[in-house]
Amino acid sequence: MGLILNYQDGQTPLDPDQIDGLKIKTIATQKQLNEFEQANINEALVWIHSKRKITDVLTEDFMVQLHQRMFGIVWRWAGQFRKTQTNIGVDWVKIPMEFRGLIDDTTFWIKHETYPPEEITLRFKHRLVSIHCFTNGNGRHSRIMADLMAAHVFGLEKFSWGHHALVESSEQRSAYLKALKMADLGDYSPLIRFARS
Numbered sequence: 001m002g003l004i005l006n007y008q009d010g011q012t013p014l015d016p017d018q019i020d021g022l023k024i025k026t027i028a029t030q031k032q033l034n035e036f037e038q039a040n041i042n043e044a045l046v047w048i049h050s051k052r053k054i055t056d057v058l059t060e061d062f063m064v065q066l067h068q069r070m071f072g073i074v075w076r077w078a079g080q081f082r083k084t085q086t087n088i089g090v091d092w093v094k095i096p097m098e099f100r101g102l103i104d105d106t107t108f109w110i111k112h113e114t115y116p117p118e119e120i121t122l123r124f125k126h127r128l129v130s131i132h133c134f135t136n137g138n139g140r141h142s143r144i145m146a147d148l149m150a151a152h153v154f155g156l157e158k159f160s161w162g163h164h165a166l167v168e169s170s171e172q173r174s175a176y177l178k179a180l181k182m183a184d185l186g187d188y189s190p191l192i193r194f195a196r197s
């Protein structure tokens with residue numbers, strides 16, 4: 001049986017080349033794919049907790065390694081910058097430059113306390129997912145990065161994200177996407193409110 005994918009609003013569709021990147025050929029449905037991805041992400045969370053001290057979340061190495069750890073069992077392209085266009089995201093040739101710029105700007109905001117801690121974290125999260133470094137998994141990667149920044153840079157609680165996984169269609173996912181669209185327009189307050197809801 002082939003892969004049957006139902007895309008939720010705001011998800012990046014996979015093209016056939018990307019489906020080729022699936023490592024587990026027995027995955028046949030979106031539900032199975034979600035389950036395998038979640039199991040892979042859970043292993044990444046165990047890996048994070050096993051690190052005694054996380055000092056450098058805001059580095060290229062850590063962020064790329066995190067994506068690899070989150071999706072490397074399921075996808076061959078995990079931890080690799082995308083080489084195709086996606087409906088959300090910058091021109092793929094600009095990813096390394098945009099990624100570097102985001103790290104530099106965020107480091108500056110933290111040092112100079114340009115915005116309150118939660119606003120810095122969610123501005124960073126929104127810009128990271130807007131660059132869309134990877135073929136897929138950018139939403140989940142950016143939410144874990146935001147949690148790690150809250151905890152390890154600012155000593156804050158990780159976010160609740162509507163108390164929902166946000167992977168499938170739900171009222172919370174709609175609210176999340178609406179908040180991201182407000183952030184696209186420069187208003188970060190709905191995203192900050194949502195992340196703590």
Ligand SMILES: Nc1ncnc2c1ncn2[C@@H]1O[C@H](COP(=O)(O)OP(=O)(O)OP(=O)(O)O)[C@@H](O)[C@H]1O
Nearest residue numbers: 010011012129130135136137138139140167180181
């Ligand atoms: N208008 C938007 N502006 C910024 N980011 C957006 C917008 N619409 C969607 N997104 C983000 O892009 C994500 C989809 O990208 P991708 O499919 O790579 O991530 P994912 O982790 O697989 O998705 P999901 O978070 O839905 O499981 C959405 O979850 C959301 O986080």
Ligand SMILES: [Mg+2]
Nearest residue numbers: 011012136137
């Ligand atoms: Mg996706």
